[in-house]
Amino acid sequence: MKIEAITIREIRMPLVHFFETSFGRIYNRRILLVTAQCDGVNGWGECVAGEDPFYSSEWIETAWATIKAYLAPAILGRELASGRDCPALMARMRGHRMAKAAIENALWDAEARQKNVPLWKLLGGFRREIQCGVSIGIQDSIEHLLDKIDVEAAAGYQRIKLKVKPGWDVKVLERVRARWSEIVLSCDANSAYTLDQVEHLREFDQFNLLMIEQPLWNDDIYYHARLQRELRSSICLDESIRHARDAAAAVETGACRIINVKVGRVGGFTEARKIHDACLRNNIPVWCGGMLESGIGRAHNIALSTLENFRLPGDVSASKRYWKEDIIEPEVEVTSQGTIGIRDNAGTGYRVREELIEKLTARQETLRADSK
Numbered sequence: 001m002k003i004e005a006i007t008i009r010e011i012r013m014p015l016v017h018f019f020e021t022s023f024g025r026i027y028n029r030r031i032l033l034v035t036a037q038c039d040g041v042n043g044w045g046e047c048v049a050g051e052d053p054f055y056s057s058e059w060i061e062t063a064w065a066t067i068k069a070y071l072a073p074a075i076l077g078r079e080l081a082s083g084r085d086c087p088a089l090m091a092r093m094r095g096h097r098m099a100k101a102a103i104e105n106a107l108w109d110a111e112a113r114q115k116n117v118p119l120w121k122l123l124g125g126f127r128r129e130i131q132c133g134v135s136i137g138i139q140d141s142i143e144h145l146l147d148k149i150d151v152e153a154a155a156g157y158q159r160i161k162l163k164v165k166p167g168w169d170v171k172v173l174e175r176v177r178a179r180w181s182e183i184v185l186s187c188d189a190n191s192a193y194t195l196d197q198v199e200h201l202r203e204f205d206q207f208n209l210l211m212i213e214q215p216l217w218n219d220d221i222y223y224h225a226r227l228q229r230e231l232r233s234s235i236c237l238d239e240s241i242r243h244a245r246d247a248a249a250a251v252e253t254g255a256c257r258i259i260n261v262k263v264g265r266v267g268g269f270t271e272a273r274k275i276h277d278a279c280l281r282n283n284i285p286v287w288c289g290g291m292l293e294s295g296i297g298r299a300h301n302i303a304l305s306t307l308e309n310f311r312l313p314g315d316v317s318a319s320k321r322y323w324k325e326d327i328i329e330p331e332v333e334v335t336s337q338g339t340i341g342i343r344d345n346a347g348t349g350y351r352v353r354e355e356l357i358e359k360l361t362a363r364q365e366t367l368r369a370d371s372k
């Protein structure tokens with residue numbers, strides 16, 4: 001397929017409810033979408049970079065500038081057999097994985113549409129439904145949090161993940177476990193702790209957590225290995241895993257027993273599949289993380305989650321938990337069993353609502369091969 005044009009666009013979407021982590025609270029998402037025009041077919045990709053460089057060093061402005069100056073020029077006008085060929089063309093540019101993923105995934109999307117096959121099959125998936133959990137942010141009070149858990153547990157979600165930080169952790173977990181002794185529960189610290197808090201982190205062991213996600217520094221593997229030896233609970237790494245080599249190092253050193261795969265964080269479907277395969281060989285379960293995606297990124301997460309080793313419920317949940325109106329049709333819905341059924345249509349199986357996207361667009365720019 002020939003890459004004829006790349007359109008980058010920023011849309012703005014207000015969240016139904018604010019989302020707070022150890023690094024801050026957000027009410028709105030500024031989302032960078034990529035459209036790749038290949039032989040007249042459009043593929044869509046979503047850049048999961050945030051509005052600020054808080055989760056990772058990338059943010060929407062670095063992604064925009066990097067795509068425009070480097071990533072789009074590296075692929076425009078090229079003839080590619082598959083989305084798989086994209087990473088090699090962008091490898092010269094270091095980092096900027098979320099920006100790269102938006103482009104690569106748009107090409108996989110276009111490829112699936114062109115070949116008239118479902119994206120999940122193209123990626124090598126086989127599941128006909130995926131297991132869903134929810135990630136619940138830090139709230140204004142424990143009462144607010146308990147109300148939220150009530151809603152999500154009643155909706156059927158298979159796992160509840162709570163955001164924690166010093167001052168919003170042990171007491172919160174205690175209250176939650178007192179009310180729901182049986183629910184599958186995990187927590188995510190987004191790097192809010194340090195190794196000298198090991199005694200405090202050991203208190204988490206009493207809550208029978210499925211995992212503790214990213215307790216220590218965002219770029220660390222070594223000290224997580226030290227911490228894992230001190231805890232009964234399993235550590236899951238998110239931020240620290242940038243590529244398959246990080247995953248291999250984490251497994252080899254015993255830094256975690258579970259890995260959260262986010263296709264944006266690792267630079268696209270190709271690298272996500274490598275991590276998946278490496279974890280499968282080492283009997284390390286993975287699950288699909290979320291970045292408060294619009295329907296486009298959400299549909300891609302669903303396709304990825306059909307791979308064999310996505311054995312734990314992901315953070316991929318219903319559109320309506322985030323948006324009044326999503327930019328795909330139908331919206332992503334979750335069954336009362338906490339699953340999402342996999343669609344058999346070509347591409348993601350969801351239609352992109354271009355007319356709604358136009359209305360939400362704050363800026364857009366089309367890059368072409370001849371304008372290099």
Ligand code: OSB
Pocket residue numbers: 055134135188190238289290291292293315
């Ligand atoms: O660490 O998993 C995370 C959202 C934004 C940034 C980082 C994270 C998250 C989530 C939300 O936990 C997952 C979702 O519901 O999309």
Ligand code: MG
Pocket residue numbers: 188190213214238239260289
């Ligand atoms: Mg996380």
